[in-house]
Amino acid sequence: MIRVKRGNVARKRRKNILKLAKGFRGSHSSLFRTAKQQVLKSLRYSYVGRKNKKRDYRRLWIVRINAALIPFGLTYSQFICGLKKSHIGLNRKMLGQIAVVDNNAFEQLINITK
Amino acid sequence: MNDTYIPNKNTSKKWYLIDASDQTLGRLSTKIASILQGKNNIDYTPFLNTQSYIIIINAQSITVTGQKKYKKLYKRHSGQPGGLKIETFEQLNQRMPNKIIEKAVKGMLPKGPLGRKLFTQLKVYANNNHPHEAQQPEDITLK
Numbered sequence: 001m002i003r004v005k006r007g008n009v010a011r012k013r014r015k016n017i018l019k020l021a022k023g024f025r026g027s028h029s030s031l032f033r034t035a036k037q038q039v040l041k042s043l044r045y046s047y048v049g050r051k052n053k054k055r056d057y058r059r060l061w062i063v064r065i066n067a068a069l070i071p072f073g074l075t076y077s078q079f080i081c082g083l084k085k086s087h088i089g090l091n092r093k094m095l096g097q098i099a100v101v102d103n104n105a106f107e108q109l110i111n112i113t114k
Numbered sequence: 115m116n117d118t119y120i121p122n123k124n125t126s127k128k129w130y131l132i133d134a135s136d137q138t139l140g141r142l143s144t145k146i147a148s149i150l151q152g153k154n155n156i157d158y159t160p161f162l163n164t165q166s167y168i169i170i171i172n173a174q175s176i177t178v179t180g181q182k183k184y185k186k187l188y189k190r191h192s193g194q195p196g197g198l199k200i201e202t203f204e205q206l207n208q209r210m211p212n213k214i215i216e217k218a219v220k221g222m223l224p225k226g227p228l229g230r231k232l233f234t235q236l237k238v239y240a241n242n243n244h245p246h247e248a249q250q251p252e253d254i255t256l257k
Contacts, residue, residue, distance in 0.1 A: 057118060060160065068156045100119045100156050 061096035068099035072110050082113025121157040127165040129251035131244075135175035139218055142176070146215075147222035149254075150232045160224075163231060169251050170238045174211040178203060188217070211240040 014032045020042070021028060021035040028038045066076045088109070099106045130149065134142060148154065152164030178186060186203040206214060215238050223229040237246065 060118065060158075063153055063158050064156055067154050067158055070154055097119060 064096045065099055068106060069110075072107075074110065079110070079113060083109075086112050088112070119157065120159055121162070123162065124165050127167055127249075129167045129169065129246065129249040131169045131171065131251035131253045131255070133172055133253075133255040134170050134215065135172040136177055139176050139178050139214065143215065143218040143222055146170070146219050146236065150219075150223065150235060161228065163228060165235075167235045167237065167249070167251075169244050169246055170215055170236070171242055171244055172240075173215050173238050174207060174240045176207075176211075176214060188213075212238040 017036050017039050018029070018032060020039045023029065024035065024038055027034050029035060062076060065079065069076065069079055095106075095109075098109070132142070132146070146168055149166055150168060152158050152162075152166060155164055158164070177183075183203050188201045188203070188206050189198065191198050201209070203214070216233075216236070219236055220233055223232050237244065
């Protein structure tokens with residue numbers, strides 16, 4: 001057979017994985033075989049995390065809206081029902097932001113829904 | 115402006131006073147846990163401490179409904195064999211009245227370093243007086 005050198009093929013492959021492992025603790029960022037395991041794990045976690053992130057933020061907005069409704073004597077469920085009935089399509093992210101940043105606008109929203 | 119608002123760390127403390135006499139145990143504890151976590155603030159963030167301190171007075175006079183006064187059991191185990199100790203609500207109220215509210219609220223707070231820190235912000239006193247007059251707590255009883 002013809003003599004074949006492996007060249008730098010393997011090194012390039014391993015370099016890609018090690019690049020993803022930057023910032024890991026100890027040998028998990030420098031040794032290829034341990035780094036590969038941790039990189040695979042991290043990719044799995046980030047996939048799940050991207051789905052969880054959407055849930056977590058919606059939870060946060062709902063708690064904040066509930067808190068903002070306390071001085072008006074409303075609950076979140078009543079508020080959302082009022083919004084649906086008045087055909088306001090604002091999502092909870094915006095409602096949460098409005099509640100924090102712009103108190104006046106939030107109050108007017110509530111008056112519309114009542 | 116498009117990102118969700120995350121507030122800066124809060125450095126000012128808010129003190130609240132609650133009178134526990136003739137309040138139902140569980141119903142009061144949920145409200146306490148809610149305030150400690152800061153869920154009545156519009157800038158609630160789950161990983162930040164809103165620095166709310168709560169003083170409970172008259173913890174001895176907390177009530178429970180039904181037969182629970184004689185039948186609700188508080189259990190603990192010393193770790194040694196045969197070391198299960200059981201007390202009723204009434205007996206614990208006589209021995210250490212603070213423990214009842216503390217146990218109830220502790221189970222309702224989140225478990226973790228922040229939850230443990232929040233638990234230290236709850237001050238329970240069996241009688242009518244508390245040593246925190248200098249903090250000028252705001253009275254929010256009837257909760």
